[in-house]
Amino acid sequence: xxxxxxxxxxxxxxxxxISLSLVLLLWEVGVSLFNIPxxxxxxxxxxxxxxxxxxxxxxxxxxxxxxxxxxxxxFAATCVSIPLAVAISSSRMASSxxxxxxxxxxxxxxxxxxxxxxxxxxxxxxxxVLITFLIAFFPIVVSATTGLxxxxxxxxxxxxxLKASGWRExxxxxxxxxVPHIFSGLKVASTLVVTGAVVGEFVAAERGLGYLVxxxxxxxxxxxxxxxxxxxxxxxxxxxSCVGTVQARLFPWSLxxxxxx
Amino acid sequence: xSKAITxxxxxxxFERRGQTSIQALDDLSFEIGAREFVSVLGPSGCGxxxxxxxLSGLLMPSHGTISVNDQKVTGPRDDVGIVFxxxxxxxxxxxxxxxxxxxxxxxxxxxxxxxxxxxxxLELVGLKEFSARRVDELSGGMQQRVSIARALLLDPDILLMxxxxxxxxxxxxxxxxxxxxxxxxxxKKTVLFITHSIPEALLLSDRIIVMTPRPGRVMxxxxxxxxxxxxxxxxxDPRFAELSNHIRGSLLKDNANQPQ
Ligand SMILES: Nc1ncnc2c1ncn2[C@@H]1O[C@H](COP(=O)(O)OP(=O)(O)O)[C@@H](O)[C@H]1O
Ligand SMILES: [Mg+2]
Numbered sequence: 001x002x003x004x005x006x007x008x009x010x011x012x013x014x015x016x017x018i019s020l021s022l023v024l025l026l027w028e029v030g031v032s033l034f035n036i037p038x039x040x041x042x043x044x045x046x047x048x049x050x051x052x053x054x055x056x057x058x059x060x061x062x063x064x065x066x067x068x069x070x071x072x073x074x075f076a077a078t079c080v081s082i083p084l085a086v087a088i089s090s091s092r093m094a095s096s097x098x099x100x101x102x103x104x105x106x107x108x109x110x111x112x113x114x115x116x117x118x119x120x121x122x123x124x125x126x127x128x129v130l131i132t133f134l135i136a137f138f139p140i141v142v143s144a145t146t147g148l149x150x151x152x153x154x155x156x157x158x159x160x161x162l163k164a165s166g167w168r169e170x171x172x173x174x175x176x177x178x179v180p181h182i183f184s185g186l187k188v189a190s191t192l193v194v195t196g197a198v199v200g201e202f203v204a205a206e207r208g209l210g211y212l213v214x215x216x217x218x219x220x221x222x223x224x225x226x227x228x229x230x231x232x233x234x235x236x237x238x239x240x241s242c243v244g245t246v247q248a249r250l251f252p253w254s255l256x257x258x259x260x261x
Numbered sequence: 262x263s264k265a266i267t268x269x270x271x272x273x274x275f276e277r278r279g280q281t282s283i284q285a286l287d288d289l290s291f292e293i294g295a296r297e298f299v300s301v302l303g304p305s306g307c308g309x310x311x312x313x314x315x316l317s318g319l320l321m322p323s324h325g326t327i328s329v330n331d332q333k334v335t336g337p338r339d340d341v342g343i344v345f346x347x348x349x350x351x352x353x354x355x356x357x358x359x360x361x362x363x364x365x366x367x368x369x370x371x372x373x374x375x376x377x378x379x380x381x382x383l384e385l386v387g388l389k390e391f392s393a394r395r396v397d398e399l400s401g402g403m404q405q406r407v408s409i410a411r412a413l414l415l416d417p418d419i420l421l422m423x424x425x426x427x428x429x430x431x432x433x434x435x436x437x438x439x440x441x442x443x444x445x446x447x448x449k450k451t452v453l454f455i456t457h458s459i460p461e462a463l464l465l466s467d468r469i470i471v472m473t474p475r476p477g478r479v480m481x482x483x484x485x486x487x488x489x490x491x492x493x494x495x496x497x498d499p500r501f502a503e504l505s506n507h508i509r510g511s512l513l514k515d516n517a518n519q520p521q
Contacts, residue, residue, distance in 0.1 A: 154345040161317050161337040164366045172366050176353050253352045257397060 042223040047230075050223035063231060065208040069125055069197040070235065073132025077189055081137045082182065085144030086170065106138045110196070114203040128200030135196035136189040143185030147178025179254040183247045190239040194232055264331065265419055265451040266293040266316065271325035272476075273311055285311045287476035289325070293468075295418075298445060298452045300462035300469045304512065308477030309455045313423050316453065317341050329419065342412035342450075344422040348404035350396040350411075357383065357392040360410045375414075382410040385444060402433040409444065419451045426461065438464055442491060459505050463487075464495060471508060473515050480515060483508065 011018060024044045030036075031043040038046055051059075084102075088095045114131050121127040151174045159169045201210030209228040216224035248255060273286040285308040293299045301309050314320040315327055318337040327334045329341065350359045360379040361371050383392050386406040396404060405425055412420060426434045438461055445452060456462050462469045469483045483504060487495045495501060 152347065152349050154347060154349040155351075157314070157317075157319055157345070158343065158349065158363075159366060160319055161341070161343055162363050162367050163337050164368070168366055168368060172362075173351070176351070251353070253395065253397075 039220040039222055042226065046223045047226045050221070051227045054224065054227075059231075062207055062209050062212050062228075063235075065205075066194075066197050066201065066210060066232075067235060069128045069132055069200060069208070070193045070239070072125065072129045073136060073196055074189065074193045074239070076129060076133045077137040077140055077193070078186065080133070081140035081185070082144050085141050085148055085178075086175075088141070088145050089148040089174075102138065102141060105134065110134045111199055114199055118204045123204070127203075128197060128205065131200040131203075132193050132196030135199065136192040139188040139192070140182070140185035143181040143188075144178055147181025148174050150181070151177040176254075179247075179251050183243065183251075183254070186243045187240055190243050191236045193239070194236045198232065263295050264292050265295045265297070265329065266453065267326075267328040267331075268292075268312075268316075269326050269328075271315065271322045271327060273308070273315065273320070274323050284476040286315075286322075287478050289477065289479060291470055291479055291482070293451060293453065296449045296451055298454065298465060298467045300454045300456055300466040301472060302456055302459065302462045302469050302508070303472030303477065303480075304474050304516070305457060307472045307474035309457075309472065310423055312477070313343070313421050313453070313455060317343055317421060339415055340418045342415065342417035342420050344405070344408050344412045344420065344425045346424045347428055348396075348401070348408040350404055350407055352395070352397050354396070355392070356388060356394050356396060356399070356407055359396055359407055360414055362411060363414050379410070379414065382413050383407075385413075385447060386410045387440065400433070401429050402437055405429065405437065406440070409441075413448065413450075417450065419453065421453050421455075423455045424457065425454075427457070434461070439492075441465065442489075446490065459508050460496070460501075463501055463504055463508075464491060469508070471511065480511060 028043045028045060031038075031041055042050070084098065088098050110131060113134070114127075117130055118127045121130065155173050156169065159173055164172070197208070198210035198213070201208040202214060205211040209232055213225045213228045216222070216228070268289050268291050271286055271289040272284070274282045274284045276282045289308075289312070301312060303309055311320070315322055316329070316334065318334050318341070321335075329338065351362060354362060357376070357379050360382060361375055364371055364375055380389070380392060383389050386409055388403060388406055388410070391399065391403065396407065399407065409425075426437045429437060442465060454462070454465060463485055466485050469485065471480045471483065472478065473480045485504070486500060487498055
């Protein structure tokens, strides 16, 4: 192998690492070169300092508060959306009754409703979980509904010719066929739930990473806000890859063939 | 000879919203004897799949009656097995899991007896070593063999096949025809085989029902005079070419008479 080929291979392998380091380097150099004040854009070194400036226990408690809402919202969205999709795909009438309501909810800017939700539901995690749910549930419903309609008509004929019940048809044929679509909906939702939890904390919270972003920026402590941002991105990516792992472990057949190797 | 399948004056039309209804089958009558291998041959759109749906009890005819083993068909029945154009296997089960699927789907448990039966059927279709494989590792022809084994699991008297080999490449298709003849000689079932291939129909059948399209009617019935077991040599029989030309001629003539 020639040297240039080796370089190519290395770049491919560590692509993300190389480009991220480059961005951090440019950022650090740029901030000091152009004398940008740290309350506008702190250099990465300041951000690292801010991360260690707050006790680990504090970071943990803020992260835990946000993650609790993220996971509860994700769980609620999954548990509501899939049965809803089953109901929608069960008949044209059910679909024409349910779909308009869902679209109306989807069309409502959740950020605008959030203060109302807080007023109605009061303090506690409930209102934030609801906001998270409202932001994340729609893609799961849509993709699951699409997936449930994808079972080949021959298999539905086979099911009918075996005199199987509607539930068995759903469980043995329609739901498994919908699995790849349900998971792509879950992947989209897994990133939306983090947004949802932060929106909830912006409106009302005493703890959490979204709350900390608001609090620290109001004190011109942008570096701490950047640390929160980094953590939120990290949680998003983690949840996203967890969904992928669950799919690969529980439903390996549902992945495209070349992806399973 | 007792009658396995009887169609008597069957008419089927489909209502379409805001449009004129489509008449798929018109006054269709024919009989099929027990353990007979009969092909229904016709161009696409002539109502062959509709005929199969009626026979399997998935659809009720607009007029006329259909009987299986001298009982009027009023719904799906266990003594009819179906093989579709595409294998439509379930990718989340292995090969043997697909063969035993009908039992589980009916809410029954897979006993060791059923397992043995599934293995036996896999051996019959030449897939004994593949029973634990994932179905997407199999070729199209092998997948269709699995779906034949699946259709035989409940030991139906009648096997309905809707253009089962038409999605396969030409070589596999010929191979599967001979495979089907071998399977049929081992498990003598009544077979209703739907196809739009003239040589396929001639090679496999005791009798061919030729249909005309729009609406589907029986144009003629043809007995296949070739001796069984059939082989490569059957294809070289001069009567094979003769009958093939005859059928092609009448289908073309009918097509010319159709209003376009
Ligand atoms: N469920 C249905 N609704 C309306 N029209 C149908 C339906 N099923 C079949 N048809 C029509 O009936 C005719 C025969 O169809 P089909 O039985 O599938 O033909 P073939 O299997 O011979 O190709 C076609 O014109 C088709 O459009
Ligand atoms: Mg058809």
